[in-house]
Amino acid sequence: MSEVRVRFAPSPTGVLHLGGARTALFNWLFARHTGGKFLLRIEDTDQKRSTDESTNAILDALQWLGMKWDEEPIYQSARMEEYKASLSRLIDEGKVYKCYCTPEERQVMRDEAKSAGRTFIYDGRCDGKPDQPDKQFVWRFRISKDGETVVEDLVQGRVVTPNYEIEDLVIARSDGTPLYNFVVVIDDAAMGITHVVRGKDHLTNTPKQMAIYQGLGLPIPSFAHLPLILGLSKRLRSAGVESYRDQGYLPGAVNNYIARLGWSHGDQEIFSDTELADKFDLADVNRSEGALNVEKMEWINQQHIMATGREGLAAMVVPFLSTAGVEVALDDPRLPPACETVQLRSKTLVEMAAKVKFYFLEDDAIVYDEKAAKKFLTQESKVRIAGMATALEGSLDWTVQSIEDAVNGFCESSDIKLKHVAQPSRVALTGEATGPGLFEMMVVLGRASVLNRLRRACGDE
RNA sequence: GGCCCCGUCGUCUAGCGGUCUAGGACACCGGCCUUUCACGCCGGCGACACGGGUUCGAUUCCCGUCGGGGUCACCA
Helix, strand or coil: CCCCEEEECCCCCCCCEHHHHHHHHHHHHHHHHHCCEEEEEECCCCCCCCCHHHHHHHHHHHHHCCCCCCCCCEEHHHCHHHHHHHHHHHHHCCCEEEECCCHHHHHHHHHHHHHCCCCCCCCCCCCCCCCCCCCCCEEEECCCCCCEEEEEECCCEEEEEEHHHCCCCEEECCCCCECHHHHHHHHHHHCCCCEEEEEHHHHHHHHHHHHHHHHHCCCCCEEEEECCEECCCHHHHHCEHHHHHHCCCCHHHHHHHHHHCCECCCCCCCCCHHHHHHHCCHHHECCCCEECCHHHHHHHHHHHHHCCCHHHHHHHHHHHHHHCCCCCCCCCCCHHHHHHHHHHHCCCHHHHHHHHHHHHCCHHHCCCCHHHHHHHCCHHHHHHHHHHHHHCCCCCCCCHHHHHHHHHHHHHHHCCCHHHHHHHHHHHHHCCCCCCCHHHHHHHHCHHHHHHHHHHHHCCC
């Protein structure tokens, strides 16, 4: 069997939303799984709606998600000559005809069909008409009304359409520019596409396209139509991939989530990209559409954060610290251990940045949460904190174990429990009542900062 | 409206005629662990849309109803 070749073919009229990303992902996974090629085609034949800005945004998003394409992207706007050539072949072979119907006439036909409760199918009334040189026309592709067209869809199963329900479709505008259903066929054939994997909204185009393949004498590829993603809200559904990046999602987590939406592999929930490619199969894709669920996506993101090494997290969190107003050097040695202390507590990189922020502030820049300060920074606890600071002053190693021993020792000698001093000192060090484990945090912060912050909290301000 | 697709816990799903008093995950509610918050662990709540068939037996097969989605362009 020949090599699998699949493609993702966005039209550059906006951002790449999650639905598009999932279509791309399934193509990419299928290619990786089968050892085939993943290609890109930019469908920019509609000059009015297409922009370079959008093309770049889509390419950036795919890149961020880690879906590398294997050949240079094809731009339809650069292939007009090809389309013209195919059209003239069809003209020469008498497979198309000129249609002179005006928009108004077509509207009348549509209205009639609708009021009669029928599917509107252009009736071919212009087929065989003599030329009318002074009138505008479009090219229609003639489709035999006998028999039926069968799509053996790899996801949807066998879908049968009677040919009398497939109309003679317009393949070129009055100005001669080709239309979608025509160019798709030419391009997929030219690119050697073996499997057309796309959204289910294209299912009804498929019989038309199959007829064109046959008219052009081209081999028909396999088809797989993916169920669409339902949005819980319009906002959720239309958000671009980059907004998820900005919200602190890891690309692998986004892939994991959208893959699991409509596809499954037993009870497994968490997949790396390579695991996905390894286990993905079109046969396991569901036919029913799924809805976006933010809580689950966050949980999956958290799982991916937990599975990422501290060095990797450090590199990723820096830009988020920056937007949180704290500039930290990429090679700051505190960064990896700081990330490690909040790794189990962060659902997104935005959260992670917020949680490690305190490490990098000046000691006297810590702002105490009002409620936390009121509850924990009491006169009584200030005395305890001061005592603890002194206990930490000595010549002990600055490790989790030695700090813990020193603090426990202090508690014993003062006849208090750890909890009497833990929360107050957490507030002193971070400003918050919640945060990383006390001793781990102290190690990262360093002795000087710890003592500074502890004593600052004891002062009467 | 015509045509097409779909319909298991709130959500994502497992299930491919008997193993289902329907399994897992998120969320939610208890509990354990514990210096806080998390993580982790244990337990709970919670679904086969409805009605007919077929069958010894239907969540699984067929039909209908209802519900959801898609599509009916000189857009892609």
